[in-house]
Amino acid sequence: MTQTREAFEARLRRIGAERYHDKHPFHDMLHSGRCTPDQVRAWVINRYYYQHTIPMKDAAFMSRVEEPALRRAWRSRIEDHDGTAENEGGIERWLRLADAVGLDRDYVASRQGVLPATRFACDAYVRFVRDKTLLEAVASSLTELFAPAIHANRIEGLLAHYDFADDRSLSYFKRRLSEAPKDVAFGLKWVLDHADTQEKQDAAAAALEFKTDVLWAQLDALHSAYVAPARIPPGGWQPGTHLIRVAA
Amino acid sequence: MTQTREAFEARLRRIGAERYHDKHPFHDMLHSGRCTPDQVRAWVINRYYYQHTIPMKDAAFMSRVEEPALRRAWRSRIEDHDGTAENEGGIERWLRLADAVGLDRDYVASRQGVLPATRFACDAYVRFVRDKTLLEAVASSLTELFAPAIHANRIEGLLAHYDFADDRSLSYFKRRLSEAPKDVAFGLKWVLDHADTQEKQDAAAAALEFKTDVLWAQLDALHSAYVAPARIPPGGWQPGTHLIRVAA
Numbered sequence: 212m213t214q215t216r217e218a219f220e221a222r223l224r225r226i227g228a229e230r231y232h233d234k235h236p237f238h239d240m241l242h243s244g245r246c247t248p249d250q251v252r253a254w255v256i257n258r259y260y261y262q263h264t265i266p267m268k269d270a271a272f273m274s275r276v277e278e279p280a281l282r283r284a285w286r287s288r289i290e291d292h293d294g295t296a297e298n299e300g301g302i303e304r305w306l307r308l309a310d311a312v313g314l315d316r317d318y319v320a321s322r323q324g325v326l327p328a329t330r331f332a333c334d335a336y337v338r339f340v341r342d343k344t345l346l347e348a349v350a351s352s353l354t355e356l357f358a359p360a361i362h363a364n365r366i367e368g369l370l371a372h373y374d375f376a377d378d379r380s381l382s383y384f385k386r387r388l389s390e391a392p393k394d395v396a397f398g399l400k401w402v403l404d405h406a407d408t409q410e411k412q413d414a415a416a417a418a419l420e421f422k423t424d425v426l427w428a429q430l431d432a433l434h435s436a437y438v439a440p441a442r443i444p445p446g447g448w449q450p451g452t453h454l455i456r457v458a459a
Numbered sequence: 460m461t462q463t464r465e466a467f468e469a470r471l472r473r474i475g476a477e478r479y480h481d482k483h484p485f486h487d488m489l490h491s492g493r494c495t496p497d498q499v500r501a502w503v504i505n506r507y508y509y510q511h512t513i514p515m516k517d518a519a520f521m522s523r524v525e526e527p528a529l530r531r532a533w534r535s536r537i538e539d540h541d542g543t544a545e546n547e548g549g550i551e552r553w554l555r556l557a558d559a560v561g562l563d564r565d566y567v568a569s570r571q572g573v574l575p576a577t578r579f580a581c582d583a584y585v586r587f588v589r590d591k592t593l594l595e596a597v598a599s600s601l602t603e604l605f606a607p608a609i610h611a612n613r614i615e616g617l618l619a620h621y622d623f624a625d626d627r628s629l630s631y632f633k634r635r636l637s638e639a640p641k642d643v644a645f646g647l648k649w650v651l652d653h654a655d656t657q658e659k660q661d662a663a664a665a666a667l668e669f670k671t672d673v674l675w676a677q678l679d680a681l682h683s684a685y686v687a688p689a690r691i692p693p694g695g696w697q698p699g700t701h702l703i704r705v706a707a
Contacts, residue, residue: 229693230693230694236690327580327672327673327675327676328576328579328580328676328679328680330583330672331576331579331580331582331583331673331676332575332576332579334579334583334586335578335579335582335583338582338586420694423693424575424578424692424693424694425575425579427575427692427693428575428576428579428680428692431576431680431683431684431690431692432576432676432679432680432683434683434690435679435680435682435683436679442484442679442682444672444675444676444679445477445478445671445672445675446478446668446672
């Protein structure tokens with residue numbers, strides 16, 4: 212049976228409550244100061260791969276949209292990450308975080324050393340958006356509904372527990388606090404407007420579950436590789452390497 | 460510089476020596492009898508997803524081949540897995556293994572409960588074969604060079620340590636001992652014949668590395684989810700569920 216708009220929105224929010232990666236133990240470690248400097252670096256390196264993927268995902272989406280108005284509304288997501296004349300963009304802000312934790316930013320940007328499981332998960336997201344219906348593609352972006360809480364929590368936790376954390380190094384997260392709500396308000400309304408049958412509601416809910424899997428799998432891979440008993444897969448970043456000389 | 464045929468083959472074999480998943484600790488556990496029944500089941504459920512992917516990967520390859528002779532040579536791979544009038548096929552043999560370890564075969568075949576990281580890795584393989592050059596696609600199949608040794612080792616280890624293991628339940632692996640060498644002899648010759656520049660040799664070597672990553676990531680996900688300290692991701696199979704009643 213097709214759910215009411217309100218019931219369907221509640222169903223989507225429940226997926227976040229049950230499966231969003233704020234519940235992953237790696238985030239507990241990170242936000243409570245229990246990560247070593249190298250564990251923080253491993254997170255920065257691998258999460259960069261996700262950041263690098265997002266504008267490609269958004270371009271894949273726009274390449275399939277026939278309505279100029281929808282493309283126009285979506286375009287700011289690419290600008291937010293890739294930057295504009297006035298805004299350096301989220302990818303550059305993420306590399307500033309890489310600087311702050313002592314990593315060679317060129318190495319991070321090269322995406323060498325990224326865990327294969329991180330690549331597989333992020334690439335699956337791009338392909339999902341390229342191959343599925345527009346409704347499923349928009350629905351998969353709705354993890355942004357749950358992002359502001361984790362970003363606020365992260366800013367507070369990192370500032371409290373790590374020397375590298377300050378307004379400059381954490382600017383990526385601060386900025387997302389204002390960008391994400393704008394994007395997700397649009398995306399949520401679009402999904403609620405277009406998921407007008409049970410079949411479409413089920414597909415949209417499955418798409419959001421898929422996206423929570425993409426996020427969770429990245430933290431599982433990170434935990435497996437870099438938290439004791441650590442098993443770094445062949446080709447993964449080796450702790451202590453690709454660091455910059457830190458000024459005294 | 461372009462390597463000689465012999466040097467290039469040695470380079471490919473070295474990738475196996477360094478990165479093939481026979482070196483993963485989960486295989487040590489499995490082959491030496493240190494897996495619990497539920498850990499064996501988790502392996503059977505997740506590896507089924509890989510088995511289910513292989514004929515789709517081979518069809519994706521054939522869909523891009525213009526030479527009837529090459530398609531004809533490749534076709535037996537699909538028959539080996541999907542079966543013919545005379546041969547039940549590898550997928551059916553894998554489900555027989557599922558029966559033997561006490562799993563509901565319909566559940567296994569449904570692919571519910573498969574770890575998201577397993578899906579992402581196997582799906583990445585299909586997409587790789589669909590998107591890359593034919594040379595890279597064939598090169599990615601060359602992990603079969605290293606498979607007979609692990610299959611022989613597995614048959615011996617499972618027979619020695621687990622009650623479920625017998626000729627019938629392990630027929631998948633026995634059969635692969637004769638199928639894989641035929642396929643890989645063809646694939647290796649094809650790659651050596653076609654990788655006639657340094658650029659192509661590098662691409663073929665990278666494709667084989669990619670494939671070792673696909674295999675390794677599956678075992679990492681399995682280890683992370685089901686070996687202490689186990690962290691089963693949302694949606695993953697729960698030990699003790701979906702079992703068949705075992706006759707006394």
